Amino acid sequence: AQSVTQLGSHVSVSEGALVLLRCNYSSSVPPYLFWYVQYPNQGLQLLLKYTTGATLVKGINGFEAEFKKSETSFHLTKPSAHMSDAAEYFCAVTADISNFGNEKLTFGTGTRLTIIP
């Protein structure tokens, strides 16, 4: 079974400051890891994902995340926050590999990011 812990249900950063959203996971098998973003009144949108290979993953809108197996972490960062980054962010994990590309994801509880002008 897998689980995801997102530290901090609310994070506020100033515009232009570093964004760091924390995610720790638990998985008995090598995980596939994801970050999704939900803007107000919209569905979830994939920011980035780690499957295999390079542990530093770059996503859309300048976000990136690093898979650290020893720390069981997959923290999301962005060097300089923009007002448009205000949203809720979800970390997710799956180890459920099937021939169908099953994305049966286990999500964290989400982190709401507020950008201070």
Added chain:
Amino acid sequence: EAGVTQFPSHSVIEKGQTVTLRCDPISGHDNLYWYRRVMGKEIKFLLHFVKESKQDESGMPNNRFLAERTGGTYSTLKVQPAELEDSGVYFCASSQLTVSYNSPLHFGNGTRLTVT
């Protein structure tokens, strides 16, 4: 291309009533998933269709929930009778059938269900 569409966007019903949520996946997407987020908690997997077949329904809370996907196109999720704890946002997602994770999961905007 049109995205994943969910109807209705909001639904308010009384305890004991029936509600049917609908999801239209992206055309050509054989994988269809239902997820639910109860207020302030994590988004939880409910079930997974591959075409018209239920591949995994391990997340369905109880037998008051019935999901169908006739013809392998749109899907419905019926709650009968609804209880207070069923309130939350129900998300539908779809993806192409693939043996790898190169096909991204596309989410709908969700249906916010409130049971009073």
